[in-house]
Amino acid sequence: MAAVNLNTIRSTIEGRLATELALSPVIPVAFHNQPLTPTPNSSFVQCLVSFGNNNFLTMGGTTGSSNSVIGVIVMNVFTPKGVGPGANLTIGKRIRDLYNRQVVSGVHFDPPTGPEVVASPAPEGYFQTQVRLTFETFEDL
């Protein structure tokens, strides 16, 4: 057993989304600290993975013990402005179904929140919604 590899967890989360959005219809996706220049009047997704609370789970020292590692995923869905929410919610459903109550490579995904409409899209010129969910994984030392 070893300390948790944060990049392995991130890869599990991001890889799942990248694989899904590479299917037809393909939706460009950008992750943390990555540039993306969206095509005007097209759709794209921004996925932000953050690690949060870590908690004691079991008794024990630096070996033979377990911790809980919790994080949050925020996914911003951008679709063309002025044509209604349909296309946006279609993407939102794809994302929601992708994580909803799934357990993948030891990462437990909670039920997602959203897609919630964002009143002031950033960048401007798009219709934006946000899907958020927490996840938990277990570190075995």
Next chain:
Amino acid sequence: MAFFRGQQGSVKFDDGGSTTVAIASTRSWSLTVEKETLDTTALGATYRANVGGLISGSGTCEVFYTATSSDETNVFIERVNTATDQGGALFELFLDTSGTKKISFTGTVTSSEYSATVGEIEVITVSFVTNGTITLDI
């Protein structure tokens, strides 16, 4: 002055009563040692008198369910379902990670509460009572 936090504790167990093995995924343990009292107040006395009587202990241990099998942790969580229990299982409850500060005794598992709650890790609460001497090496 040394202080200790709960995660420094641990539990070891052996149903055979000889060589204990660490119970995996233990969240907590507790033990209450009680001494009965005998009233020895003399007739006509103003103040009540008591002397110590029999000593016994009871406690609980919370274990996360990990689907473990064929090991002492599995035996521990299933011990309550043993048809014949002579009270010979050996318990060791540790207070620090050095492994020297412990409470040891033989005893009997009296109940196991298996529970599952949506959104939470599944927990099994094992209750036990002591059988005979309780050794406090703390």
